[in-house]
Amino acid sequence: xxxxxxxxxxxxxxxxxxxxxxxxxxxxxxxxxxxxxxxxxxxxxxxxxxxxxxxxxxxxxxxxxxxxxxxxxxxxxxxxxxxxxxxxxxxxxxxxxxxxxxxxxxxxxxxxxxxxxxxxxxxxxxxxxxxxxxxxxxxxxxxxxxxxxxxxxxxxxxxxxxxxxxxxxxxxxxxxxxxxxxxxxxxxxxxxxxxxxxxxxxxxxxxxxxxxxxxxxxxxxxxxxxxxxxxxxxxxxxxxxxxxxxxxxxxxxxxxxxxxxxxxxxxxxxxxxxxxxxxxxxxxxxxxxxxxxxxxxxxxxxxxxxxxxxxxxxxxxxxxxxxxxxxxxxxxxxxxxxxxxxxxxxxxxxxxxxxxxxxxxxxxxxxxxxxxxxxxxxxxxxxxxxxxxxxxxxxxxxxxxxxxxxxxxxxxxxxxxxxxxxxxxxxxxxxxxxxxxxxxxxxxxxxxxxxxxxxxxxxxxxxxxxxxxxxxxxxxxxxx
Amino acid sequence: xxxxxxxxxxxxxxxxxxxxxxxxxxxxxxxxxxxxxxxxxxxxxxxxxxxxxxxxxxxxxxxxxxxxxxxxxxxxxxxxxxxxxxxxxxxxxxxxxxxxxxxxxxxxxxxxxxxxxxxxxxxxxxxxxxxxxxxxxxxxxxxxxxxxxxxxxxxxxxxxxxxxxxxxxxxxxxxxxxxxxxxxxxxxxxxxxxxxxxxxxxxxxxxxxxxxxxxxxxxxxxxxxxxxxxxxxxxxxxxxxxxxxxxxxxxxxxxxxxxxxxxxxxxxxxxxxxxxxxxxxxxxxxxxxxxxxxxxxxxxxxxxxxxxxxxxxxxxxxxxxxxxxxxxxxxxxxxxxxxxxxxxxxxxxxxxxxxxxxxxxxxxxxxxxxxxxxxxxxxxxxxxxxxxxxxxxxxxxxxxxxxxxxxxxxxxxxxxxxxxxxxxxxxxxxxxxxxxxxxxxxxxx
Ligand SMILES: [Zn+2]
Numbered sequence: 001x002x003x004x005x006x007x008x009x010x011x012x013x014x015x016x017x018x019x020x021x022x023x024x025x026x027x028x029x030x031x032x033x034x035x036x037x038x039x040x041x042x043x044x045x046x047x048x049x050x051x052x053x054x055x056x057x058x059x060x061x062x063x064x065x066x067x068x069x070x071x072x073x074x075x076x077x078x079x080x081x082x083x084x085x086x087x088x089x090x091x092x093x094x095x096x097x098x099x100x101x102x103x104x105x106x107x108x109x110x111x112x113x114x115x116x117x118x119x120x121x122x123x124x125x126x127x128x129x130x131x132x133x134x135x136x137x138x139x140x141x142x143x144x145x146x147x148x149x150x151x152x153x154x155x156x157x158x159x160x161x162x163x164x165x166x167x168x169x170x171x172x173x174x175x176x177x178x179x180x181x182x183x184x185x186x187x188x189x190x191x192x193x194x195x196x197x198x199x200x201x202x203x204x205x206x207x208x209x210x211x212x213x214x215x216x217x218x219x220x221x222x223x224x225x226x227x228x229x230x231x232x233x234x235x236x237x238x239x240x241x242x243x244x245x246x247x248x249x250x251x252x253x254x255x256x257x258x259x260x261x262x263x264x265x266x267x268x269x270x271x272x273x274x275x276x277x278x279x280x281x282x283x284x285x286x287x288x289x290x291x292x293x294x295x296x297x298x299x300x301x302x303x304x305x306x307x308x309x310x311x312x313x314x315x316x317x318x319x320x321x322x323x324x325x326x327x328x329x330x331x332x333x334x335x336x337x338x339x340x341x342x343x344x345x346x347x348x349x350x351x352x353x354x355x356x357x358x359x360x361x362x363x364x365x366x367x368x369x370x371x372x373x374x375x376x377x378x379x380x381x382x383x384x385x386x387x388x389x390x391x392x393x394x395x396x397x398x399x400x401x402x403x404x405x406x407x408x409x410x411x412x413x414x415x416x417x418x419x420x421x422x423x424x425x426x427x428x429x430x431x432x433x434x435x436x437x438x439x440x441x442x443x444x445x446x447x448x449x450x451x452x453x454x455x456x457x458x459x460x461x462x463x464x465x466x467x468x469x470x471x472x473x474x475x476x477x478x479x480x
Numbered sequence: 481x482x483x484x485x486x487x488x489x490x491x492x493x494x495x496x497x498x499x500x501x502x503x504x505x506x507x508x509x510x511x512x513x514x515x516x517x518x519x520x521x522x523x524x525x526x527x528x529x530x531x532x533x534x535x536x537x538x539x540x541x542x543x544x545x546x547x548x549x550x551x552x553x554x555x556x557x558x559x560x561x562x563x564x565x566x567x568x569x570x571x572x573x574x575x576x577x578x579x580x581x582x583x584x585x586x587x588x589x590x591x592x593x594x595x596x597x598x599x600x601x602x603x604x605x606x607x608x609x610x611x612x613x614x615x616x617x618x619x620x621x622x623x624x625x626x627x628x629x630x631x632x633x634x635x636x637x638x639x640x641x642x643x644x645x646x647x648x649x650x651x652x653x654x655x656x657x658x659x660x661x662x663x664x665x666x667x668x669x670x671x672x673x674x675x676x677x678x679x680x681x682x683x684x685x686x687x688x689x690x691x692x693x694x695x696x697x698x699x700x701x702x703x704x705x706x707x708x709x710x711x712x713x714x715x716x717x718x719x720x721x722x723x724x725x726x727x728x729x730x731x732x733x734x735x736x737x738x739x740x741x742x743x744x745x746x747x748x749x750x751x752x753x754x755x756x757x758x759x760x761x762x763x764x765x766x767x768x769x770x771x772x773x774x775x776x777x778x779x780x781x782x783x784x785x786x787x788x789x790x791x792x793x794x795x796x797x798x799x800x801x802x803x804x805x806x807x808x809x810x811x812x813x814x815x816x817x818x819x820x821x822x823x824x825x826x827x828x829x830x831x832x833x834x835x836x837x838x839x840x841x842x843x844x845x846x847x848x849x850x851x852x853x854x855x856x857x858x859x860x861x862x863x864x865x866x867x868x869x870x871x872x873x874x875x876x877x878x879x880x881x882x883x884x885x886x887x888x889x890x891x892x893x894x895x896x897x898x899x900x901x902x903x904x905x906x907x908x909x910x911x912x913x914x915x916x917x918x919x920x921x922x923x924x925x
């Protein structure tokens with residue numbers, strides 16, 4: 001492999017690149033899904049290729065191909081430089097990268113049971129057990145169980161002398177129950193919606209989810225929701241479960257602290273950010289109990305890696321400290337703008353895409369309360385769980401989330417189930433209304449395998465640690 | 481561009497090697513380059529070439545799937561073997577009957593050599609022309625210009641064999657002042673048909689007009705929606721209910737509604753890959769030619785689209801709307817067309833006592849697929865209309881609104897339509913004036 005990566009870097013340099021890196025990536029993926037007792041999906045795929053990124057004449061160029069062979073590497077390296085020179089036709093300043101020490105290293109996800117070595121029969125049996133439990137629950141219309149495993153072997157080599165090999169394995173699974181009556185459709189998912197939970201781990205993670213033990217509960221809830229009352233409209237004290245909070249952190253904290261968004265680099269598509277440069281270290285993002293960090297080193301979390309796709313080591317740092325906004329996610333290009341070094345947040349979706357600033361694991365740190373205690377302190381409120389839909393404006397201020405299920409809280413006790421709950425707010429107002437966060441025992445990391453950003457679109461696998469938390473004066477039941 | 485014959489050869493290699501009862505192969509060869517700009521300079525500039533094959537092996541009623549982008553003969557054979565192995569080890573699907581048999585396909589000519597051969601320098605020059613329009617006002621422009629082609633092929637052991645290439649140039653831009661923004665876009669088979677100056681001038685004018693917006697109280701308003709906003713809305717609706725699988729699973733808003741009027745009389749929506757105003761492959765991911773399917777005719781629910789699996793379940797014929805197998809969505813329309821009306825944006829404004837003009841939606845998402853409740857924000861130019869005139873720009877609003885309900889309150893439809901790339905392929909869509917639309921929230925800009 002080193003002869004190929006050296007060739008790419010040499011050719012790029014010969015044609016005028018002042019910086020160059022190449023990533024060669026070999027991906028393997030397996031998906032299995034069961035729906036209504038039938039195999040909906042049983043597929044395996046491989047995807048191999050390389051991408052060469054260069055700076056020439058002070059601007060970026062990138063080219064990529066699926067043909068990992070010498071002649072094509074030469075063509076693509078030359079094309080990357082040609083593209084960089086075209087970029088330089090319209091430039092402001094030369095791209096300056098924050099300094100980095102060259103690294104020779106390897107990183108591998110710790111895997112107990114290699115998910116690719118588990119037989120199809122065993123995987124199908126695990127899913128069928130969970131799906132069957134859902135299917136046999138009276139009133140269920142659609143029963144679904146799914147599993148995704150993947151392995152990415154990637155090599156990063158740069159003109160600066162880095163050579164890093166990484167092997168990242170991911171495993172995830174879900175079970176979903178849908179109940180339909182007339183125009184009423186209700187869905188419950190375990191362990192989470194939108195594909196469940198995913199981790200950098202082996203098959204042991206999927207086994208540990210115990211889909212079959214939880215399938216009956218979610219199926220029963222989906223059916224019960226059909227006859228539940230509508231979620232009330234108005235302002236309430238709201239307690240969110242940890243998985244919904246994970247998405248809340250993702251949309252209202254993770255994205256607005258991406259420095260490329262702040263600098264307008266994503267302005268036209270995903271948008272910019274209300275967390276402008278003047279707010280760093282000054283802005284009260286949330287109440288003093290709100291602490292959010294970035295940590296790409298959490299064992300097993302979906303956003304965990306050894307090095308980012310610029311060869312910067314995985315790191316842990318604060319984003320929100322005692323409610324104050326203190327840190328952005330940066331890459332080598334943007335870090336100098338705030339006078340820092342890259343904090344290792346540049347990742348690419350495969351060999352055909354450039355690294356962008358991406359969340360790794362962005363976590364709401366545990367507090368000192370508990371779900372039970374938080375509920376006991378509420379006179380009239382709602383407990384909402386599991387995301388159903390999400391939407392947020394292009395500066396990440398006005399958000400609206402719907403959840404799959406909710407329960408009333410009356411006089412310190414969980415009461416009747418409510419259906420079709422949603423809630424809306426303005427990011428800093430919402431986080432400043434946070435008055436309790438559950439502790440370590442109820443804190444866990446949630447994998448999110450579908451974060452979209454960039455053009456052409458890139459999907460990134462990220463994660464969020466969270467425990468249930470309570471928010472005051474939240475607008476609930478919007479548009480009902 | 482990879483030769484058509486090489487693609488056919490790769491597909492044939494897979495079919496020849498297969499010992500399955502039936503075998504289907506998809507080929508996808510794509511070369512796309514994209515130049516991205518922000519703050520009036522090029523900050524990202526990329527190119528990608530890929531070709532992948534995927535195979536579906538059918539043994540009895542069991543299907544196995546595999547795909548690869550390693551195209552040497554051994555790798556292709558290995559892929560086929562994997563698909564067969566999967567098929568052998570899974571339980572049968574009693575509802576699966578057969579892969580489709582070949583039907584004659586009339587192909588469209590959708591390749592422009594100018595687009596295929598477009599260079600990074602040419603893209604940069606085009607972006608410079610755009611910036612020349614907006615920079616003198618101290619506005620900034622952002623977004624992307626992409627050019628390239630996709631060749632797509634399907635073959636199966638029953639004789640289906642189709643390969644088609646589409647070249648595509650896609651320019652999108654957002655022009656921004658410190659307090660306003662505007663969106664402009666165009667997509668074409670031939671890059672020379674993209675009028676960059678026109679897009680730039682229109683976006684510049686909206687940006688100028690949108691400066692210093694004022695806050696507006698959310699509530700129910702009459703709205704004038706641009707083709708961008710309507711395309712966004714209609715794609716979500718199509719995703720939720722225009723495919724046979726959603727109908728068969730009971731989660732389509734069309735169920736029990738056929739023959740009934742569910743929208744305004746001036747609303748007709750169909751799918752037609754052969755409409756000269758749209759861009760799309762003429763056959764689906766099973767190699768079945770695309771038929772025109774009418775979903776809504778003069779407000780009345782008419783039908784949904786089918787792939788071979790959902791069609792056989794109802795004893796019908798596939799309409800040519802399969803997505804790549806396997807997928808959880810079932811068949812979906814990728815070339816939505818809405819009928820034109822006899823109105824215009826000007827007339828819509830003139831006839832409005834009080835209304836909101838929406839240039840674009842942002843981050844829309846379905847909260848309820850059967851009630852088609854959609855929420856999202858406005859973006860890139862929202863204006864208050866009073867007494868038949870555009871009065872002032874307003875800050876962005878959040879809406880929470882049933883799409884079907886909105887389309888049952890359509891007062892006016894424009895004669896002009898625009899091609900808009902959305903969540904589901906390309907849609908050819910007019911402006912709409914809707915009498916009641918629920919804005920449920922507001923943001924700070
Ligand atoms: Zn995201």
